[in-house]
Amino acid sequence: MNTVAVHPRVRAVAWWPRLAAVVAAIVLWWVLTDLVAGPQSLLREFGPQHVPGAITGLFDRGVLLPDIAVSMWRLLVGLLIAVTVGVPLGLLLGLHAATESAVAPVVQFLRMISPLSWAPIAVALFGIGHQPVIFLVAAASVWPVVLNTAAGVRAIDPGLLLVARSFGATRREQLTSVILPAIRGPVQTGFRVGLGIAWVVLVPAEMLGVRSGLGYQILNARDQLAYDQVMAVIVVIGVIGFVLDSLARAALDRR
Numbered sequence: 008m009n010t011v012a013v014h015p016r017v018r019a020v021a022w023w024p025r026l027a028a029v030v031a032a033i034v035l036w037w038v039l040t041d042l043v044a045g046p047q048s049l050l051r052e053f054g055p056q057h058v059p060g061a062i063t064g065l066f067d068r069g070v071l072l073p074d075i076a077v078s079m080w081r082l083l084v085g086l087l088i089a090v091t092v093g094v095p096l097g098l099l100l101g102l103h104a105a106t107e108s109a110v111a112p113v114v115q116f117l118r119m120i121s122p123l124s125w126a127p128i129a130v131a132l133f134g135i136g137h138q139p140v141i142f143l144v145a146a147a148s149v150w151p152v153v154l155n156t157a158a159g160v161r162a163i164d165p166g167l168l169l170v171a172r173s174f175g176a177t178r179r180e181q182l183t184s185v186i187l188p189a190i191r192g193p194v195q196t197g198f199r200v201g202l203g204i205a206w207v208v209l210v211p212a213e214m215l216g217v218r219s220g221l222g223y224q225i226l227n228a229r230d231q232l233a234y235d236q237v238m239a240v241i242v243v244i245g246v247i248g249f250v251l252d253s254l255a256r257a258a259l260d261r262r
Contacts, residue, residue, distance in 0.1 A: 052234035061239035070224065071240075075247065077219045081137060082209055085144025089201055093149045094194060097156025098186070107157065114153070122147035122208050126215055135216040140209070147208040148201030152194065159193025160186060192259075199255040206248045 036055050044050035065071035100107040100114075122143050129139035163186060171181045213222025221244055228236035 049234065053238045057235035058239045058242050061233070061235040062243065065224075065236060065239060071243070074219055074221050074224045075243070078209060078213065078221045079247075081140050081213075081220065082144060082205055084137075085141045085205055085209075086148055086198070086202060088141065088145040089149040089152055089205070090194075090198065092145070093152030093197070093201075094156050097153045097194075097197075098160060098182075098190075100153070101157040101160025101190075102186075114150075118150040118154075122204075123211055126212070130215055137217070139215060140212045140217060140220070143212040144205045144209055148205040151200035151204065152197040155193040155197025155200070156190060159190030162193070163189045195255075195259050199252070199259060202255055203248070203252060206244075206251060210244060 033055050040050050040054035041056070062071070100110070125143060125146055126139070129142045133139045133142060167185050167189070168181060171185050176184065209220075210222040210225070213220035214226050217223055221240055225237055225240050228234070228240060
């Protein structure tokens with residue numbers, strides 16, 4: 008496959024607007040929390056100038072990296088469950104129009120419920136710990152996988168399946184050789200959308216009585232009135248979310 012070389016200067020120019028936007032956002036953040044806020048305003052504690060020191064303090068206390076690791080583990084397990092459940096269900100709905108028509112009201116009803124609405128039920132069923140958080144992450148991310156998988160199956164050219172049948176391919180061979188390769192893109196798109204939703208849901212889910220994770224660390228810092236640490240954890244959450252989405256987007260661009 009031929010590739011076109013991109014001059015380093017072109018790449019540098021492409022990054023300038025993004026860098027300028029980031030700098031402008033930080034300056035606006037500083038203006039609002041330092042210049043606009045009154046001298047006694049609590050808003051001053053959330054200024055960008057406090058974030059580096061707060062992050063360093065969290066590192067020195069040895070809590071930030073373990074909390075990041077726990078949050079990432081819960082996220083990955085929840086996403087794994089969502090993919091394990093979502094892809095087969097999406098295949099079923101995409102391959103069987105009658106089944107999709109029958110269960111469509113149930114699917115639409117369930118997917119429109121906020122995942123956090125299940126929090127009391129999750130805690131009642133699983134207790135306090137990893138399980139309810141993982142359940143909420145999976146409940147948040149499963150529907151994009153289901154819907155994109157089903158849409159990918161419906162978009163397959165029927166001629167491909169006819170050709171496979173004409174060569175005597177079994178249903179299993181049609182699935183592995185035609186359907187699954189054809190829906191790889193939609194499944195990856197569903198995974199990326201589900202990843203973003205799961206990351207947003209993960210943080211409030213970690214405020215359900217667990218004693219680890221980034222969501223817990225926000226509550227812990229708030230209870231200590233360490234608002235600079237609250238802001239620092241929020242920044243860390245945003246950075247990690249940006250990195251995760253960038254990795255997912257890069258995987259999609261390579262397909």
